Amino acid sequence: MRKDSEEMCDSSNCFPLQAMESAKLETVCIFGTGDFGRSLGLKLLQCGYSVIFGSRNPKSSNLVPKGAEILNHAEAAKKSAIIIIAVHREHYDFLRGLADVLKGKVLVDVSNNLKINQYPESNADYLAGLLPGCKVVKAFNTVSAWALQSGTLDASRQVFLCGNDAKAKEAVMEIARSLGLMPLDQGSLLAANEIENYPLQLFPMWRLPCYICAVFTVLIFLYCLVTEVFHPLATRKEDTSYLIAISIPNRVFPVVSLILLALCYLPGILAAIIQLYKGTKYSRFPDWLDQWMLCRKQLGLVALAYAFLHAIYTLVMPIRYYVRWWTNSYLITQIKDNATYPFSNYYAWLSDSYVALGILGFFFYVLLGITSLPSVSNAVNWREFRFVQVSTLYFLLHNPNKHYIFKICDCNTGFVFIIE
Numbered sequence: 001m002r003k004d005s006e007e008m009c010d011s012s013n014c015f016p017l018q019a020m021e022s023a024k025l026e027t028v029c030i031f032g033t034g035d036f037g038r039s040l041g042l043k044l045l046q047c048g049y050s051v052i053f054g055s056r057n058p059k060s061s062n063l064v065p066k067g068a069e070i071l072n073h074a075e076a077a078k079k080s081a082i083i084i085i086a087v088h089r090e091h092y093d094f095l096r097g098l099a100d101v102l103k104g105k106v107l108v109d110v111s112n113n114l115k116i117n118q119y120p121e122s123n124a125d126y127l128a129g130l131l132p133g134c135k136v137v138k139a140f141n142t143v144s145a146w147a148l149q150s151g152t153l154d155a156s157r158q159v160f161l162c163g164n165d166a167k168a169k170e171a172v173m174e175i176a177r178s179l180g181l182m183p184l185d186q187g188s189l190l191a192a193n194e195i196e197n198y199p200l201q202l203f204p205m206w207r208l209p210c211y212i213c214a215v216f217t218v219l220i221f222l223y224c225l226v227t228e229v230f231h232p233l234a235t236r237k238e239d240t241s242y243l244i245a246i247s248i249p250n251r252v253f254p255v256v257s258l259i260l261l262a263l264c265y266l267p268g269i270l271a272a273i274i275q276l277y278k279g280t281k282y283s284r285f286p287d288w289l290d291q292w293m294l295c296r297k298q299l300g301l302v303a304l305a306y307a308f309l310h311a312i313y314t315l316v317m318p319i320r321y322y323v324r325w326w327t328n329s330y331l332i333t334q335i336k337d338n339a340t341y342p343f344s345n346y347y348a349w350l351s352d353s354y355v356a357l358g359i360l361g362f363f364f365y366v367l368l369g370i371t372s373l374p375s376v377s378n379a380v381n382w383r384e385f386r387f388v389q390v391s392t393l394y395f396l397l398h399n400p401n402k403h404y405i406f407k408i409c410d411c412n413t414g415f416v417f418i419i420e
């Protein structure tokens, strides 16, 4: 233990690490009294650390959290073995002048960039290059100042960190754990680039599913527009443009939803065929298949979202003017004709079983979606998971609410007998 501490601090003015180990919660120094520095400082204070801020104007800054000390950079650095650099990369230059004081210390780089791969090297690499005598650890950049301050860390509890010095990394991980965060070691400083890009990525796994979904939505919408609006207009001079708001979207949603669901399961089958064809499972899949396999969960969730939309659009049917007009005129026709169309058991069954299958199909869809959530799938074993996924899929694909069989779906009018 003693040896570790000596290794960690080899400069004369370095705070001995064994003090840090014996006192459990050591002193942490933060350079920069901006949003992030202050939020992290407050959190550290709340968790029992002593916090010393290093600032350009130690006198004027009265914004630092109560209980923290504020000094100039050099003095602050002397008091701690770990220094969190809560300053933007563009201002790192001032650190060069502090090289002697910082020698042997752990510097935590928390910085983010504005663009992916903005600089040729990662910010952490740049810092390590500026101060070769220091042990640089990249950490905390994926945690936001706002989340730290408001305590709403649920979604961003993970702290990705990396660094070349194992002991320095362990010390930073210990701090993260004390703050109630979950440190995830990503390896050496080479990983810093990737960690810095995390907060800048915009739904990387969602991009392909969203494109596919958008393409199918547009295509099927246009198809419906032509067949249900333009065609009646051209042939019968009938204006059915009112269908654009609800009827057509409500035809697009289930169709696209089922296509996406099928696309979730298709790559698995293609992969199996490729493996059978190659006669081995130890060969790489083509890139396109790899990409496709990786976004299956997202495809499934988009499909589920569309199924939800379909369910909601279907529920509003009875309050639609068009449907109410249809029912009323149907009634008036009977009165005018002095006729009573008798109750048909056949159509009653048809309509009910139609809706019932729709409800059950939707239920299994949701079940499929829920069991693929990590927290739920972790709670069942592989055989149970397969059981739910495969039997559910079987039901969905064999009873797909018969959208394609009947020209006009029950879901679009609510009344099968009118259509028939």
Ligand SMILES: NC(=O)C1=CN([C@@H]2O[C@H](COP(=O)(O)OP(=O)(O)OC[C@H]3O[C@@H](n4cnc5c(N)ncnc54)[C@H](OP(=O)(O)O)[C@@H]3O)[C@@H](O)[C@H]2O)C=CC1
Binding pocket: 031, 032, 033, 034, 035, 036, 037, 054, 055, 056, 057, 061, 085, 086, 087, 088, 089, 091, 094, 110, 111, 112, 113, 140, 141, 142, 143, 144, 145, 146
């Ligand atoms: N805000 C956030 O939610 C997050 C921020 N980060 C990262 O944390 C770092 C700080 O961000 P944030 O606190 O928001 O930024 P701010 O602009 O709020 O604060 C930056 C601080 O850096 C110091 N500073 C500014 N210019 C110089 C300079 N020329 N020389 C030396 N020090 C300077 C100042 O402190 P002083 O006046 O005391 O010297 C200033 O308060 C950034 O690298 C950012 O990418 C990472 C994750 C989240």
Ligand SMILES: [Cu+2]
Binding pocket: 254, 310, 358, 401, 403, 409, 411
């Ligand atoms: Cu339906």
